Amino acid sequence: xxxxxxxxVSFSWKDENGNPRQDQGTSRDVSEKGTFVLAPRxxxxxxxxxLRMLILAPxxxxxxxxxxxxxxxxxxxxxxxxxxxxxxxxxxxxAIVRENNESAEEENHxxxxxxxxS
Numbered sequence: 819x820x821x822x823x824x825x826x827v828s829f830s831w832k833d834e835n836g837n838p839r840q841d842q843g844t845s846r847d848v849s850e851k852g853t854f855v856l857a858p859r860x861x862x863x864x865x866x867x868x869l870r871m872l873i874l875a876p877x878x879x880x881x882x883x884x885x886x887x888x889x890x891x892x893x894x895x896x897x898x899x900x901x902x903x904x905x906x907x908x909x910x911x912x913a914i915v916r917e918n919n920e921s922a923e924e925e926n927h928x929x930x931x932x933x934x935x936s
Contacts, residue, residue: 820847825871831861852910860894860906867891888912
């Protein structure tokens with residue numbers, strides 16, 4: 819099931835030379851298995867990517883959820899004909915959701931820290 823959640827997304831990956839890259843976009847939808855991100859620059863198909871998004875909790879507008887994904891880019895597509903914004907689909911391998919006020923120490927033990935994958 820996909821949820822039409824539009825949230826700001828920060829994402830990072832390593833290019834073909836192993837150099838770290840990062841950019842920002844907006845989620846179009848989110849599911850338990852991944853997400854689709856609209857962005858001006860997309861990582862290439864097949865690359866490992868890390869995403870972080872902040873989402874207002876649906877039942878409590880005062881709570882912000884910090885959602886993090888590790889996954890692989892499944893496809894990249896042009897979403898608007900004639901040169902509009904592009905987007906990419908990510909199949910998630912790991913996801914963590916927590917309230918935004920949890921400590922940085924918990925974040926460091928989450929398994930989603932700086933991109934050290936090769």
